[in-house]
Amino acid sequence: MSEKPLNKYQQKVVDRILERRKQGLGIDFRSIQQDKDNLISQAKHHFGHGGYKEALAAAGFDWQEIRKEASDVRKRQRHEKWRTEIIQEIQAMHARGEPLRSTDVRKGGETLRLYKRAQTVFEQGWKEAVGAALAEVGKKGEDAGVRGRINWTPEKISIEINKLDAQGTNLSYGNMLADPERRKLFKAGINLHGSWNEAVKATGIDYDEHVRKWMASHRRGGEQELTREALLDLIEERWRSGAPLNPSHKALSSALSASTRLFPPRAGTWKRAVEIASAERNLGIDYQTHVLKNIPNKWNKESIVAEILRLHETKKPLHQNAVFKNYSKLWSAANYYYRNEGGWAGAVNDAGLDYEQLAELGRNQVAEQRKSPFNDPRKLALALLDKEAEVGSRLRYSHIAGKGLENWVMKHGGIKKMRDLMEQERNALGENERLALAARAGDKRAAEQLLNANKPFILLIVNQHGKRLHYDDALQLASLGLLQAIPRFRILKGNKFISYAGSYMRNAMQREPGGTYSGSDTIRIPVYAGVKESQVGQAEAKAAKRGGQLSREAAEQISRFETVENVRKVRRVMSLDFPIPGREKSTFADFIKGTDGTEPEKTVDAKKVRAALEELKEEDPRLAEIVQRSFGLEDDEESCRQIAQSLKLSYECVRQLRQTALKKLGEKLR
């Protein structure tokens, strides 16, 4: 803030500043730099310390203000640019037929980014952006389903109902309920009028009449609404020819609907139709004995009471909503048989229970069930661990900013706190579960460790479920199964990894060998791993030589894998170095399973194994030989088939003998 008069150089600088200003150029630091103007260095030179700041002051500008002004300008420019980008993108989305409602675009990913940006650029946010975008193509936001929240009033409901009616929409309860588009209106109608029926009636439409008309006009092609006479004819004819007359019979569907129209009121109309036919045509049908007896009806008061008691014993909620939803047959039966005794409540009371009390209990129970598990911060921490594994890096706020998890995280003190809790929970996990998380996050070594650590378990599963397969195949399938389980494993569910993986392993092996499993699912690896890897390697090398083209020979070698992806996948699995029963003798102990299968991970001292093996040799040298050869204790390990060939036994026989041998060894090691 120099009060001193300016020298001529300084004056020149000030003039240049004013000149820029006059031309509408920016006079903030950045703009000048961007224009490669030497004004800054001039100012520094002539104004000394403080440089440009001083010069600005001398020119009568406040540095802070100029800065702010400039940043505002940039912001405006940026926003202007965004504005067109956003509008273009929305139009493109609209053209692609993608949903434009804020609830849809806010779900995450690119659209969420677009949405947030629209919020900063447009004063009224997303809604305005969509409106502007669609206005350019001559449409309104409503066309894309965008609408604000609706404060429903009876008037609005009536207007909407009238609109739908004019469009020829089926206003029946079932149709409204089924259609998510109309759900809001439907719910609002029920809320404000007590029932949908009332809502429609309040609009001045006769609900029953409407539904009847609609049904009639939408009758499937060719079907004619039966006349009264035709209906009676039909009943008579069926009765005389001995055809079944019970209403559940398929051939009677149109007759049934006609009966509701011809013989109202609705309930029991079929019965009435039959009775009328019987009376007018002198058929002498007794509905009760001739028709109803054909209907397999398990319900009566007794069975209803029994069913209620059964449900009560299994602690199922018995308030009417739950029963209506879960046991609709029981519900309608009870309401029918107890129609004069208080309906469902009457039935429950008849079962000797207190309905009011049960209803209260049931409601509470349901409310409890509905409560999110995340009320427990530890559960939330587990979910976050899963999430972290899913994204594969340290969990950031943006990963959970999808509102659902975010709200819970906030409720429990923010993400920093949750990170601590996550760490605690992680430490409380078992080794397998920790490894599974790491593996899911993309840690190859963790996957490898997981395989190694569970070797005994894999062997156990292979022995139990891989009987129909070549042993080595089974081993590969089982280990693939374990790997498949990794990305789908969720800590939150509270399962042990190994029990979860078990089902994948079993599934993998139980699939038909040679079956058409392709793509990202299981691949069957038919032969010995090392051989296959070298085959694949060779094939790829040859392919590379030919500039990516596989020779016929090479293609044949790998053709079992069907696709290049599968070949790669095989390579990946191989590179995990799955431990085919080892060449190092000391690892053998790992393969002996406990006979009860409860502690497959228990390992045994190698020396003891050797002793046990010697013992076995005494008892049954053939068993010992099979074990030695199949696990390569003396020499290279051999497959069951190889051993079978040299012993002149069948493959299956050798496999069984090996199993027996392992079992015996296991017992000796106890």
Place this chain on the structure above:
DNA sequence: ACAGCCGATACCCCTTATTG
């Protein structure tokens, strides 16, 4: 090497709408 700037993003909190 260090400080300051700046835009973007991370983080947080409170209000309001929706849901069951």
Place this chain on the structure above:
DNA sequence: CAATAAGGGGTATCGGCTGT
């Protein structure tokens, strides 16, 4: 109605960049 999800506003921090 209670529980949950969405809406929307704010401050703090990050990380790239520049000038000293």
